[in-house]
Amino acid sequence: MGRKNKRKIHSVLFHIEACMLGFIMIYPLLWLLASSFKSNQTMFQDAYSLIPKVWDVATNYKSGFAGIGGVRFSTFFMNSLYVTVVGMLGCVISSLFAAYAFSRIKFRFGNILFGCVMMTMMIPAQVMVVPQYIILKKLNLIDTRISLILPWFFGGAFFIFLMVQFFQGIPRELDEAAQIDGCGRIQTLFKILVPIVKPAIITSSIFAFYWIWQDFFQPLIFVNSTKKFTIPLALNMYLDPNSYNNYGGLFAMSVISLLPIILFFIIFQRYLVDGIAMDGIKG
Amino acid sequence: MKQSNTIIKTHYKREDNIAAYLMLSPWIFGFVLMWLLPMIISIYYSFTDFNLLNEPTFIGLKNYIRAFTEDKTFYKALGVTFTYVLILVPLRLAFALFIAMLLNKKHKGLGIYRTLYYVPSIIGGSIAVSVVWKQMFGNQGVIMSLLNALGMEQKVSLLGNTNTALGVIILMGVWQFGSSMLIFLSALKQIPYSLYESAMVDGAKPWKVFSKITLPMLTPTIFFNLILQIINGFRVFTESYVITDGGPLDSTLSYVLYLYRRAFTFFDMGYSCALAWILVAIIGIFTLFLFKTQNSWVHYEAGRE
Numbered sequence A: 001m002g003r004k005n006k007r008k009i010h011s012v013l014f015h016i017e018a019c020m021l022g023f024i025m026i027y028p029l030l031w032l033l034a035s036s037f038k039s040n041q042t043m044f045q046d047a048y049s050l051i052p053k054v055w056d057v058a059t060n061y062k063s064g065f066a067g068i069g070g071v072r073f074s075t076f077f078m079n080s081l082y083v084t085v086v087g088m089l090g091c092v093i094s095s096l097f098a099a100y101a102f103s104r105i106k107f108r109f110g111n112i113l114f115g116c117v118m119m120t121m122m123i124p125a126q127v128m129v130v131p132q133y134i135i136l137k138k139l140n141l142i143d144t145r146i147s148l149i150l151p152w153f154f155g156g157a158f159f160i161f162l163m164v165q166f167f168q169g170i171p172r173e174l175d176e177a178a179q180i181d182g183c184g185r186i187q188t189l190f191k192i193l194v195p196i197v198k199p200a201i202i203t204s205s206i207f208a209f210y211w212i213w214q215d216f217f218q219p220l221i222f223v224n225s226t227k228k229f230t231i232p233l234a235l236n237m238y239l240d241p242n243s244y245n246n247y248g249g250l251f252a253m254s255v256i257s258l259l260p261i262i263l264f265f266i267i268f269q270r271y272l273v274d275g276i277a278m279d280g281i282k283g
Numbered sequence B: 001m002k003q004s005n006t007i008i009k010t011h012y013k014r015e016d017n018i019a020a021y022l023m024l025s026p027w028i029f030g031f032v033l034m035w036l037l038p039m040i041i042s043i044y045y046s047f048t049d050f051n052l053l054n055e056p057t058f059i060g061l062k063n064y065i066r067a068f069t070e071d072k073t074f075y076k077a078l079g080v081t082f083t084y085v086l087i088l089v090p091l092r093l094a095f096a097l098f099i100a101m102l103l104n105k106k107h108k109g110l111g112i113y114r115t116l117y118y119v120p121s122i123i124g125g126s127i128a129v130s131v132v133w134k135q136m137f138g139n140q141g142v143i144m145s146l147l148n149a150l151g152m153e154q155k156v157s158l159l160g161n162t163n164t165a166l167g168v169i170i171l172m173g174v175w176q177f178g179s180s181m182l183i184f185l186s187a188l189k190q191i192p193y194s195l196y197e198s199a200m201v202d203g204a205k206p207w208k209v210f211s212k213i214t215l216p217m218l219t220p221t222i223f224f225n226l227i228l229q230i231i232n233g234f235r236v237f238t239e240s241y242v243i244t245d246g247g248p249l250d251s252t253l254s255y256v257l258y259l260y261r262r263a264f265t266f267f268d269m270g271y272s273c274a275l276a277w278i279l280v281a282i283i284g285i286f287t288l289f290l291f292k293t294q295n296s297w298v299h300y301e302a303g304r305e
Helices: A002-035 A059-065 A073-104 A110-122 A125-138 A146-153 A157-168 A172-180 A185-196 A198-214 A217-222 A231-238 A247-282 B002-007 B014-045 B062-069 B072-103 B110-123 B127-136 B142-149 B165-175 B178-190 B193-201 B206-234 B238-244 B255-264 B269-297
Strands: none
Touching (some): A002 A247, A002 B072, A002 B110, A002 B127, A073 A110, A073 A146, A073 A185, A073 A247, A073 B014, A125 A146, A125 A217, A125 B014, A146 B014, A172 A185, A185 A198, A217 B255, A231 A247, A247 B127, B014 B269, B072 B178, B110 B127, B110 B178, B127 B165, B165 B238, B178 B206, B193 B206, B206 B269, B255 B269
């Protein structure tokens, strides 16, 4: 009896601690959401409170969506969406093909090329940004949305690595059986393997979506006309008190910028958690 | 066919080569355009004086010499970044491991906590989060009013103080411990229960169980995480650009922010390419060092490749 009680107390204590930590973790987000509903006048009088004294649900969102420098926020949103979706599709498909080649075909210089993949994981992309800028300038691609898609479109080390891990877990007999049945490589890949590596494909898509959606460094350098800004660049401009003095609008649009991420997370949570675990242990 | 395979050990089928390179062609195209070519160009520019307008002029090792002998800001940025990496990475990993061990028990509702703790990791790179951090720790922010309420009056905000500004940015990194936590959680689940059982039979104390079983079994995971996080830590940019813009008095000037300024504020392209390669070298040294020490502390299970 005493032991049972003790365990119960332990369990209650655990939940109290876990909830407290959870609250701290999530507080900045709740704060952002609450602040987006506060009016600019009262915003800093009750800065810490999570429940606005005066609710003002529409004003900040209206003024935020009105945009900056004559460009509406919906333009930034569509730019982000376009760059992210195209970049993500290209990234995942290119990585899928590369991962298939690396894990299923024996070919000349395969190891060297895989070494190159791993190298790109070790070198921070930021380091390459000056020469990338110069190349894009020579190609007349600076200040285009293509320049924001290019770094992602042809796949990336993280994604190739993740998918190779998955491919290696699938017995080769499956491929061979399909080939005996008369399937070519492409058919084997799409009919047999893709359904099995679906979790890896979904995980990759989500991460690609997150990273491109939040990408700030490359857009900051590659794009300079407001009309082509993605959301991170727009928020950065909202943040500059000289060009935009409206905290309410800034907070409201910050909330909007996080919505697709949170939405994706809620829908695909299971894949994310499994995917990251998979990538972690086998490294 | 079997015969030819045994005679020439590494014999590649022509058809295989063609198929593989066809499938790799998108990645190879991207690699050449966004990595290989930039790398070659960058090495060349790092030996030149180049401001985008004029043709680059070759100046030998002068950029590298300038960084190490004349440039005080270079050392400042290097110091800030080292401090950031060396405090953040151990702190975040320790915290992630601690929470993962708390969550590696049988309680109801663990999934919810796991999710809550993971959310900051996925949105951490967002400008929105930097916006929040800037406001919360700024002059009129939550933290200031909290400190005032506790009777710890501050003249300037934590972000305006050269002693604490970097700490605030490190805190933002620790806050994003979720993905490491998930990796640790799944590694903890891989540890065979029989190990713990035999320890219990021997009557081992919890601390002993942790230091003799849990920790050694986790070292491969810790090793892998350490390398990835150090690489990630060295590329910190957004936080120091958005929240503090490197200030006050360069106390949060990260290396990549300095590199960015050299290139796109001062148009000192050649010099910033040299800075980039110095960073690559530093990361390389760290990684190499970790790999060298690997044998002495990373415990791989027998029979594992």
